Amino acid sequence: MIDEQILSVLRTSADYYVSGEELCKLSDISRAAIWKHIENLRAEGYEIEASPHLGYRLIAVPDSLIPAEIKWNIKTKVLGKEVISFKKVDSTNAVAYGLAEKGVKEGAVVLAEEQAKGKGRHGRRWISPSKGGIYMSCVLRPEIAPGEIAKITLAAAVAVAKAIRLSSGLSAMIKWPNDILVNNRKVCGILTEMKAEQDSVDFIILGIGVNVNTQSRYLPKGASSLREEMRRMGWDEALSRIEISRKILEKLEEYYFLLKKDGFKPIIEEWKAFSAMLGSRVRIMLPGRSFEGHAHDVDSDGSLLVRRDEGIIEKVSSGDVVVVR
Amino acid sequence: MIDEQILSVLRTSADYYVSGEELCKLSDISRAAIWKHIENLRAEGYEIEASPHLGYRLIAVPDSLIPAEIKWNIKTKVLGKEVISFKKVDSTNAVAYGLAEKGVKEGAVVLAEEQAKGKGRHGRRWISPSKGGIYMSCVLRPEIAPGEIAKITLAAAVAVAKAIRLSSGLSAMIKWPNDILVNNRKVCGILTEMKAEQDSVDFIILGIGVNVNTQSRYLPKGASSLREEMRRMGWDEALSRIEISRKILEKLEEYYFLLKKDGFKPIIEEWKAFSAMLGSRVRIMLPGRSFEGHAHDVDSDGSLLVRRDEGIIEKVSSGDVVVVR
Numbered sequence: 204m205i206d207e208q209i210l211s212v213l214r215t216s217a218d219y220y221v222s223g224e225e226l227c228k229l230s231d232i233s234r235a236a237i238w239k240h241i242e243n244l245r246a247e248g249y250e251i252e253a254s255p256h257l258g259y260r261l262i263a264v265p266d267s268l269i270p271a272e273i274k275w276n277i278k279t280k281v282l283g284k285e286v287i288s289f290k291k292v293d294s295t296n297a298v299a300y301g302l303a304e305k306g307v308k309e310g311a312v313v314l315a316e317e318q319a320k321g322k323g324r325h326g327r328r329w330i331s332p333s334k335g336g337i338y339m340s341c342v343l344r345p346e347i348a349p350g351e352i353a354k355i356t357l358a359a360a361v362a363v364a365k366a367i368r369l370s371s372g373l374s375a376m377i378k379w380p381n382d383i384l385v386n387n388r389k390v391c392g393i394l395t396e397m398k399a400e401q402d403s404v405d406f407i408i409l410g411i412g413v414n415v416n417t418q419s420r421y422l423p424k425g426a427s428s429l430r431e432e433m434r435r436m437g438w439d440e441a442l443s444r445i446e447i448s449r450k451i452l453e454k455l456e457e458y459y460f461l462l463k464k465d466g467f468k469p470i471i472e473e474w475k476a477f478s479a480m481l482g483s484r485v486r487i488m489l490p491g492r493s494f495e496g497h498a499h500d501v502d503s504d505g506s507l508l509v510r511r512d513e514g515i516i517e518k519v520s521s522g523d524v525v526v527v528r
Numbered sequence: 529m530i531d532e533q534i535l536s537v538l539r540t541s542a543d544y545y546v547s548g549e550e551l552c553k554l555s556d557i558s559r560a561a562i563w564k565h566i567e568n569l570r571a572e573g574y575e576i577e578a579s580p581h582l583g584y585r586l587i588a589v590p591d592s593l594i595p596a597e598i599k600w601n602i603k604t605k606v607l608g609k610e611v612i613s614f615k616k617v618d619s620t621n622a623v624a625y626g627l628a629e630k631g632v633k634e635g636a637v638v639l640a641e642e643q644a645k646g647k648g649r650h651g652r653r654w655i656s657p658s659k660g661g662i663y664m665s666c667v668l669r670p671e672i673a674p675g676e677i678a679k680i681t682l683a684a685a686v687a688v689a690k691a692i693r694l695s696s697g698l699s700a701m702i703k704w705p706n707d708i709l710v711n712n713r714k715v716c717g718i719l720t721e722m723k724a725e726q727d728s729v730d731f732i733i734l735g736i737g738v739n740v741n742t743q744s745r746y747l748p749k750g751a752s753s754l755r756e757e758m759r760r761m762g763w764d765e766a767l768s769r770i771e772i773s774r775k776i777l778e779k780l781e782e783y784y785f786l787l788k789k790d791g792f793k794p795i796i797e798e799w800k801a802f803s804a805m806l807g808s809r810v811r812i813m814l815p816g817r818s819f820e821g822h823a824h825d826v827d828s829d830g831s832l833l834v835r836r837d838e839g840i841i842e843k844v845s846s847g848d849v850v851v852v853r
Contacts, residue, residue, distance in 0.1 A: 324725060346815065348845055349724065350675025356726045380726060395726040399674065400649060400719065401681045401705065402846030490671060520673055521727030 205230050206240050207271050213251065213261035214275070220257035264445075268314040268337065272445045273452075281310035282341060282459075283452040289313070291333065293320040296396055296410040299340035303406040304398070309344040312452065321412060322394055324381070329392055330423050335416025335430065337444050341455065343407040345463070349399040352407065353505030353520065356381050356395045358462045358470045359409055362454035363391060364477045367413070369454075370447045371429045372438070376479035379498075379507050379524055383413075384479050386435065388427035390414050411451065415444050471501055480526050485509065489522040498524070530555050531565050532596050538576065538586035539600070545582035589770075593639040593662065597770045598777075606635035607666060607784075608777040614640040616658065619647050621721055621735040624665035628731040629723070634669040637777065646737060647719055649706070654717055655748050660741025660755065662769050666780065668732040670788070674724040677732065678830030678845065679792045680784075681706050681720045684734055686798045687779035688716060692738070694779075695772045696754045697763070701804035704823075704832050704849055708738075709804050711760065713752035715739050736776065740769050796826055805851050810834065814847040823849070 208229050212221055223234045241251055241259060248265025264272060270286035277283050285308065292298055292315045299313040317333030331338050345355065360377045367375040373385045383391035394410040414428035422428065429442055462470055475481060478501075485498045487509060496509040499516060506520040533554050537546055548559045566576055566584060573590025589597060595611035602608050610633065617623055617640045624638040640663045643656030656663050670680065685702045692700040698710045708716035719735040739753035747753065754767055787795055800806060803826075810823045812834055821834040824841060831845040 325728060348675070349677055349722070350673070350845075352674055352724070352726050396730075397674070397724055399677070399722055399724065401677050403650065520675075 205232070206243055209237070209240055210244060210249070210261075210271060213259060217261050220252075220254060220260045222258035224258075226259065266444050268316060268339075268444060268448060273312070273314065273448055277449050278453050279310075279456045282456040283310065283312045283449070285311040287311070287313050289315040291315060291317040291319060294318055294322045294410075295338050295340040296322050296394060296408050299342050299408045299410075300396060300398075303342045303344075303408060307342055309342060309406075311342040313340045314338065314448070318412075322396075322410065323392060324394055329394070329412050330421075330426070331412060332417060332421040334418060334421045335414075335428070335444065337411070337413040337415055337448050337451075339411045339413075339448060339451070341409045341411075341452075343409055343459065345404060345407065345459075347404050348402055349397065349404055350504070352395055352397055352404065353380065354462060354467045354470070355407055355409065355459075356393060357474050357501075357505045358458040358467075359393050359395070359411070359455060361470055361473045361477060362458040363393065363411060363413070363451055365473075366447065366450040366454040367391065367429065370450050371433060371442060373429060373432055373436070375477070377474060377477045378479045379501070380505065385427065385429070385432040387479070388432065389425055390427055390429055390432065409455070413447065413451070415442050415447060467503065467505070471503070471505070475501060480524065484527045486525050486527050487517075487519050487522055488525070489519075495527060498526075530557070531568055534562070534565050535569060535574070535586075535596060538584060542586050545577075545579060545585045547583035549583075551584065591769050593641060593664075593769060593773060598637070598639065598773055602774050603778050604635075604781045607781040608635065608637045608774075610636040612636070612638050614638070616640060616642040616644060618645040619643055619735075620663050620665040621647050621719060621733050624667050624733045624735075625721065625723075628667045628669075628733060632667055634667060634731075636667040638665045639663065639773070643737075647721075647735065648717060649719055654719070654737050655746075655751070656737060657742060657746040659743060659746045660739075660753070660769065662736070662738040662740055662773050662776075664736045664738075664773060664776070666734045666736075666777070668734055668784065670729060670732065670784075672729050673727055674722065674729055675829070677720055677722055677729065678705065679787060679795070680732055680734065681718060682799050682826075682830045683783040683787045683792075683795045684718050684720070684736070684780060686795055686802060687783040688718065688736060688738070688776055689802045690798075691772065691775040691779040692716065692754065695775050696758060696767060698754060698757055698761070700802070702799060702802045703804045704826070705830065710752065710754065710757040712804070713757065714750055715752055715754055715757065734780070738772065738776070740767050740772060792828065792830070796828070796830070800826060805849065809852045811850050811852050812842075812844050812847055813850070814844075820852060823851075 226237045250262035252260045269288050273286045295313040295315050315338045318331035318338050321329035321331035323329040364375040376384045381393040391413040397407045398405040416430045417428040480498045486495045496511040499510045500508045506518045509517050551562045575587040577585045594613050598611045620638040620640050642658035643663050646654035646656035648654040689700040701709045706718040707714050716738040722732045723730040741755045742753040805823045811820045821836040824835045825833045831843045834842045
């Protein structure tokens with residue numbers, strides 16, 4: 204709490220020195236105590252200059268996924284108002300799921316620098332090295348039926364694709380239902396899990412993994428990171444994981460609210476504009492069978508509509524898709 | 529294990545005495561050890577006669593929801609092959625949910641004589657006194673999409689209604705979606721909970737609470753028990769909770785397999801035949817609004833179709849229904 208107060212003052216006076224005396228007034232503590240808090244902040248990665256006569260000055264903030272940074276100046280009403288960060292967890296989705304079961308409010312966000320057992324769809328792994336990724340899980344409590352969960356996943360895919368575009372300038376595309384591709388390489392995955400009764404969702408955990416600065420050698424085949432794709436484009440800007448996380452949360456909230464207010468239609472239109480496969484020949488892999496066809500459209504409930512060679516339109520609400528070349 | 533072996537021998541020789549010597553051969557243990565196991569069984573409620581010269585004879589089995597009794601001679605392949613029983617738990621659904629998260633197999637069943645926090649729909653309570661109820665939760669792992677969960681609930685309602693009819697002779701009816709009524713009083717409730725990803729169910733917990741021998745004074749208003757309803761009919765047979773539990777598990781499995789094999793259509797036909805409200809005037813209560821109409825039919829996905837006075841058919845997939853008289 205005092206750390207955050209000190210940080211806030213230093214931030215708003217980034218061009219000046221703030222005297223130890225001034226900081227003491229903040230919360231009525233001694234100069235020795237202030238010094239201790241400054242040391243705490245430095246340990247977290249904040250670069251703070253200390254001049255015996257002038258006082259303290261904030262030089263740089265760390266690009267760590269710590270609550271104070273994520274929450275600072277975030278333009279959301281609900282998402283990210285509560286943030287819990289870890290250096291390493293088994294799975295941010297599992298932690299968020301546990302918190303949601305204990306009643307944590309909608310909008311709580313769990314972040315980690317590294318996941319030991321990052322979850323992908325259908326029990327698969329999401330490789331989550333501590334090499335510059337964002338591993339984030341959000342608790343949502345929408346008043347929807349379990350069958351409508353695809354709408355949330357697709358709205359999230361649009362939100363994250365847009366956040367990546369705005370943060371990096373890369374042409375992020377969506378691969379149905381929940382992958383984000385750049386130059387046809389997977390840079391982000393979304394895993395939606397829920398607890399529900401027959402007719403109502405209790406909560407949804409929206410898990411988002413983004414490879415931001417991660418180098419290819421730490422990633423599985425077919426995967427890439429924003430950094431690697433920018434390099435490929437010859438771009439050299441630095442990427443701030445903090446800013447990307449904040450942008451993702453802002454866009455998620457924007458589309459989540461839009462879904463509540465105007466329904467799924469405007470979202471599906473944006474989804475189609477980002478789609479990496481509509482119009483392509485695809486192979487659909489379901490448990491026990493697979494077939495090829497033409498990815499024709501997305502249905503009003505978020506299912507993929509595939510026109511088979513015999514002319515039949517098949518509605519696909521689960522399974523994996525690959526584009527056939 | 530040895531308890532169950534001894535019990536099995538005593539059961540098959542219920543009209544005879546089995547000598548201690550014979551029992552010793554079963555598992556190569558001493559007569560003193562046999563005596564100890566007999567004492568265990570007596571503590572569980574088994575009445576076992578011991579004659580110094582003749583041996584042991586099974587007089588009566590307890591009507592407790594203990595695994596050995598539930599599993600004995602049960603005609604199922606999956607459901608109830610693993611049974612875990614409690615004198616008292618907070619909620620059998622919560623226990624089963626926890627086991628399912630840890631990977632327990634499909635078909636595991638959790639039973640309790642009493643629930644401190646029995647769950648009803650939408651965070652309500654299911655009053656669960658230790659006065660002759662069955663509180664049961666089954667773990668299912670169907671390969672379905674989350675939107676199809678209503679099919680499981682409705683199949684379960686048909687199965688349980690049938691099991692109650694076969695066990696008691698009472699005309700059990702179904703109130704959409706998940707209550708079982710006898711003479712318009714609620715004798716049983718079904719609560720389906722699940723953990724799922726966007727396109728696939730991880731597991732379903734099917735919670736079933738049946739008031740079997742429970743007296744009215746222990747039950748909330750509008751509720752009754754099989755025993756009370758039989759009394760009302762002037763019937764005097766005893767009801768065995770063990771036999772009813774077994775019958776419920778057998779019928780659940782039968783309809784669950786039927787759903788897998790032949791789909792929802794044959795089940796929905798049986799559901800309609802048991803329906804306590806199709807054809808009646810009903811009031812539908814949804815969060816924030818309610819309306820009246822004519823309960824017209826059930827849709828292919830398990831939703832209730834209500835014809836409003838203006839002639840519009842409204843599809844109801846959640847909420848509460850009361851019959852308007």
